[in-house]
Amino acid sequence: MKKLILGAAVAMSSLAFAQQFGVKAGMNVSSLSTEEGLSDQGSKIGFNAGVFMNAPIATNFSIQPELLYSQMGEKYNQTIAGTTYARSRHLDYIALPVMFQYNATPAFYLEAGPELGLLVSAKNKYTNESANDTLAESDNYKDNLNGFNVGLGLGAGYYFTPQIGVTARYVAGLTDIFKDGQNSGDSVKNNVFQVGLAYKF
Numbered sequence: 001m002k003k004l005i006l007g008a009a010v011a012m013s014s015l016a017f018a019q020q021f022g023v024k025a026g027m028n029v030s031s032l033s034t035e036e037g038l039s040d041q042g043s044k045i046g047f048n049a050g051v052f053m054n055a056p057i058a059t060n061f062s063i064q065p066e067l068l069y070s071q072m073g074e075k076y077n078q079t080i081a082g083t084t085y086a087r088s089r090h091l092d093y094i095a096l097p098v099m100f101q102y103n104a105t106p107a108f109y110l111e112a113g114p115e116l117g118l119l120v121s122a123k124n125k126y127t128n129e130s131a132n133d134t135l136a137e138s139d140n141y142k143d144n145l146n147g148f149n150v151g152l153g154l155g156a157g158y159y160f161t162p163q164i165g166v167t168a169r170y171v172a173g174l175t176d177i178f179k180d181g182q183n184s185g186d187s188v189k190n191n192v193f194q195v196g197l198a199y200k201f
Contacts, residue, residue, distance in 0.1 A: 018055060018056050019053060019054070019055040020053070020054045020055075020200045020201065021051065021052070021053050021054075021200070021201050022051070022052050022053075022054070022198055022199050022200040022201055023049075023050070023051050023052075023198070023199050024048075024049070024050060024051075024052060024066070024068075024167060024196055024197065024198040024199070025047065025048065025049035025050075025196050025197060026047065026048055026049075026167065026194055026195050026196015026197060027045065027046070027047060027048075027194070027195055027196065028045070028046040028047060028048050028070060028071055028072065028192050028193070028194055029043050029044075029045060029192065029193045029194075030043060030044050030046060030071070030072040030073055030074065030091075030190065030191065030192040030193075031043045031044070031074050031191050031192075032073070032074040032089070032177070032188050032189065032190060032191070033173070033186070033187065033188055033189045033191065042074065042075055042076045042077065043074070043075065044071075044072075044073045044074050044075040044088055044089075044090075046070070046071025046072065046073070046090075047071055048068050048069065048070040048071070048095075048194055048196065049068065049069055050066055050067045050068030050069055050095075051066065051067055052064055052065065052066040052067075052198070053065055053066075054101075054200070060102060060103045060104075061100070061101065061102060061103070062100075062101045062103060062109075063098065063099070063100055063101070064097075064098070064099045064100075064101055064111070065096065065097070065098045065099075066095075066096065066097045066098075066099070067094070067095075067096060068094070068095045068096075068097065069092070069093075069094060069095075070092070070093050070094075070095045070117070070192070070194075071090065071091075071092050071093075072091045072092070072093060072190050072192050073088065073089040073090045073091040074088065074089050075087070075088040075089075076088075083128065084128075085126065085127065085128055086125075086126070086127045087124070087125070087126050088124070088125045088126075088127075089122075089123075089124055090121065090122070090123045090124070090125065091119065091121070091122050091145075091177065091190065092119070092120050092121040092122075093117035093118060093119055093120065093149060094117065094118045094120055095115055095116070095117045095118075095149075096115065096116045096117070097113060097114070097115040097116075097153055097169075097171075098113045098114055098115075099111040099112065099113040099153060099155070099169075100112060100113050101157075106159075107158055107159045107160075107165075108156070108157070108158050108159075109156065109157050109158075110155075110156050111153070111154070111155045111156065111157070111169070112152075112153065112154050112155075113152075113153055114150065114151070114152060114153070115149075115150070115151040115152070115153050115171050116148065116149070116150060117148065117149035117150070117151070117190075118147065118148060118149075119142055119145060119146070119147050119148070119149065121140055121142070122140055122141050122142045122144075122145055123138055123139070123140060123141070124138040124141070125138070144178065144179060145177050145178060145179060146175060146176065146177060146178065146179055148175070149173060149175055149177065149190055150173070150174045150175045151171040151172055151173045151174055151175075151190060151192075152171065152172050152174060153169050153170065153171040153172075154169065154170055154172075155167065155168055155169030155170065155194075156168055156169075157198065159198075159200075162200065163199055163200045163201075164197070164198070164199055164200075165197070165198045165199075165200075166195070166196070166197060166198070167194070167195065167196050167197070167198050168193075168194065168195050169193070169194045170191075170192070170193050170194075171190075171191070171192050171193075171194070172189075172191055173189030173190035173191055174189065175189065176188055176189060177189065177190060
């Protein structure tokens with residue numbers, strides 16, 4: 001029993017020692033699944049930024065929980081009588097991805113895992129793109145939307161040095177952004193492709 005306890009203590013201390021912390025930031029290219037009657041939807045550019053911890057859990061495997069500020073939503077254009085109008089939906093989340101990583105080499109990894117999101121802001125904007133003029137902008141309408149978002153992330157990364165790397169991830173939404181009864185059309189889900197830089201301390 002003493003040997004077992006000692007072995008567990010050594011393993012835990014080794015894991016704690018091996019943990020690495022870091023920061024990351026990058027670009028989001030987000031969209032929403034097709035809503036009924038809106039066939040011209042497109043992608044919206046935003047950003048993500050936050051912190052992470054990476055810890056080994058087995059040979060060639062590690063776990064990386066993150067805390068990110070992530071801008072999602074959509075933007076789509078309509079041309080009426082030669083004038084282009086843009087409608088955009090801005091959805092900002094505090095996201096908690098938990099990625100399980102397979103380290104194929106010391107520098108390159110693949111990852112997959114769930115992402116939970118807390119909605120902190122939701123706004124609509126209507127602009128005249130031809131004249132670069134904002135025609136209307138809504139106040140925060142969070143009450144119509146689900147406060148939580150659940151997604152599944154798949155990605156990869158490569159570290160040029162032990163500290164600096166590039167990351168890429170696609171997160172597919174699993175939950176409807178609308179509360180029950182707030183949208184008469186199909187289920188609407190977040191989707192986002194992320195690329196960026198990571199720095200380990």
